[in-house]
Amino acid sequence: MADVPASRDGLYTIKPITGKGRGFVAASKISKGTRILLEVPLLKTPDSTGDISSAETIVLREVKSLTKDQQRAFFALQNVQGRRCTPVLGIVMTNMLPLGASNSGGLFLEASRINHSCQPNAQHAWNDDLGHMTVHALRDIDADHEITISYISGVSIGYAERQRHLMEAFSFACVCELCSLPLTARNDSDYRLDQVRSIEDAATDLDQVLDHPAKSLSQVHQIFELLEVQGICDISIARACFIAFQIAAMVGDKARAKVFAERAYAARKVLAGDDNPTTIEFKHLAERPVDYHLYGKSMKCYDDSWEAPRGICGEDLENWLWSTDEWSRYSSS
């Protein structure tokens, strides 16, 4: 296993937050991209798609294997499930954080205490290489401000659906900044989030990308505009950059694919660190976009010497990046 780089001590304190029990509060100003927390799971929970009785058996076995102090800490965690299940399973269901793309989860004594916001200022991410959960600042966080993560991370859903999910899974009504918007502003926000989700669905549809790559990339451009207006700086940015990379790679546009992969890498580094396996993969694709398994799947627009215009930056770079008239010429020839 790789060396485990420590988070910086003294970045946060865990203290009572009005209406939320206890939560994380920044002890001093935390800069964007800072690793706030690095924590090994107290226990891992099985694939959540399995049946509940076998899940309980596995969790009970894990809890029994803990030391007495760890068991005390485990039973001190919140349980919002009430009589819907046993206390042990209730604690796990209330506090579990996902371990990457798998359906398994982990229970963390500290990370589990970070409260939710639908517009969070921090991001949790499982690092499979390190065997630790990481939490990074998504933007600068001032001293004495609460540190929040999203329990429905990176999912663009509207107010009503968010509230329903949070009530069902965690038994609370969210009153975060986004959920407290006046009705008109909330409806506008819901409309943008709905747009983001439907565009993501379309732009990741392989058949559509293969048939209409220029249209797909133009749709991803709209996602960035919507995310900016919405003030979202979470994992959605890295995902949109990667979708743009995939489209450019599939048409064999090495130069644009490289720029999008560099942006996906930079966004991913902020939220998960340079040592996260996905960040490392994005870094490699930024160096060698042609190694992507779908590279040139739609067509090969350019040869391998194709590079972005030298010295281009700012608005000129953006204009070049999103202008894909050349793709149409290649696809119709």
Ligand SMILES: [Zn+2]
């Ligand atoms: Zn909320």
